[in-house]
Amino acid sequence: MDTKHISILGSGNIGLSLAKGLVKAAILPEKNITLTRRNVAALSNYAELGFNTTANNPQAVAQADIVVLAVLPQQLNKLLDEIKPQLNPERHLLISVISGVSCQDICDYLQMNIQVVRVMPNTAIAIAQSMTCIATSNASEENMKLVKDMFDTVGVSIYINEELMTSATALCACGVAFFLRSIRAASQGGTEIGFHAHDALKMAAQTAKGAADLLLQLASHPEQEIDKVTSPKGCTIAGLNEMEHNGFSSAMIKGIKMSAEKAGVLYKED
Numbered sequence: 001m002d003t004k005h006i007s008i009l010g011s012g013n014i015g016l017s018l019a020k021g022l023v024k025a026a027i028l029p030e031k032n033i034t035l036t037r038r039n040v041a042a043l044s045n046y047a048e049l050g051f052n053t054t055a056n057n058p059q060a061v062a063q064a065d066i067v068v069l070a071v072l073p074q075q076l077n078k079l080l081d082e083i084k085p086q087l088n089p090e091r092h093l094l095i096s097v098i099s100g101v102s103c104q105d106i107c108d109y110l111q112m113n114i115q116v117v118r119v120m121p122n123t124a125i126a127i128a129q130s131m132t133c134i135a136t137s138n139a140s141e142e143n144m145k146l147v148k149d150m151f152d153t154v155g156v157s158i159y160i161n162e163e164l165m166t167s168a169t170a171l172c173a174c175g176v177a178f179f180l181r182s183i184r185a186a187s188q189g190g191t192e193i194g195f196h197a198h199d200a201l202k203m204a205a206q207t208a209k210g211a212a213d214l215l216l217q218l219a220s221h222p223e224q225e226i227d228k229v230t231s232p233k234g235c236t237i238a239g240l241n242e243m244e245h246n247g248f249s250s251a252m253i254k255g256i257k258m259s260a261e262k263a264g265v266l267y268k269e270d
């Protein structure tokens, strides 16, 4: 990427994961990234690494070409009030990772026609393994490409219609937690049947990684791969059917629907 300066406003879980990913992927050096947080002392480790850290959002915007909005939905309006005087539609590109807030919501609140790209990464961005969905209603093709190139370097990214952004939030961003909980549950099962907890967790995590890679590397369907595991009258189908009798698939589907509904109202709820 040409030497740009990115300011991440609201450097909490996802903001910091993004910052780590950008540096790890050598997209930008620490000195070209400014991290803001109200309690700037909480960023002292990052300051030591060479990131610029401040509680001063307008100053961070003034330094930046790309401004990433990474606060909670209910914290957004106050942040926009604070930075509006510094925003310049000719210069700044806004990237919002905020769930449930449309590009139009941001332009309307700012009363400004500034280019906004909505991006939904997940926390695996810190290790360049994010599934990132990208949408806009007003950004140029050039800026969309710039953002996609950036997020392709820290995982896999796709363009989606903006209307699907809350669905993407549930499936991909919340999804990290869903899959982690299922790995944790598998490890708890493993401990019940004889493995020490740390071994069970490692075994469950590697098994999950292998299962995901079977789909990604072979481009096959889960049921096709499941059929290869389930020997007739065997123990896999016995365990799998027991899980289904207890609502395994149904629980996952209902949870994802619930998260998508909630993601859609986070901004409006406040």
Ligand SMILES: NC(=O)C1=CN([C@@H]2O[C@H](COP(=O)(O)OP(=O)(O)OC[C@H]3O[C@@H](n4cnc5c(N)ncnc54)[C@H](O)[C@@H]3O)[C@@H](O)[C@H]2O)C=CC1
Residues within 6 Å of the ligand: 009, 010, 011, 012, 013, 014, 015, 036, 037, 038, 039, 057, 070, 071, 072, 073, 075, 078, 079, 097, 098, 099, 120, 121, 122, 123, 173
């Ligand atoms: N955590 C995740 O996996 C993902 C989160 N998101 C979205 O990212 C946003 C942030 O989520 P998290 O990182 O989980 O929340 P978080 O609470 O960890 O981070 C938000 C940060 O913003 C700071 N902050 C609040 N107001 C501020 C202000 N005026 N100036 C500077 N800093 C301010 C807070 O102190 C906090 O550190 C949310 O809108 C969420 O929907 C999107 C994708 C994934």
Ligand SMILES: O=C(O)[C@@H]1CCC=N1
Residues within 6 Å of the ligand: 099, 169, 173, 174
């Ligand atoms: O839980 C949340 O609301 C945020 C959005 C997606 C992941 N974390």
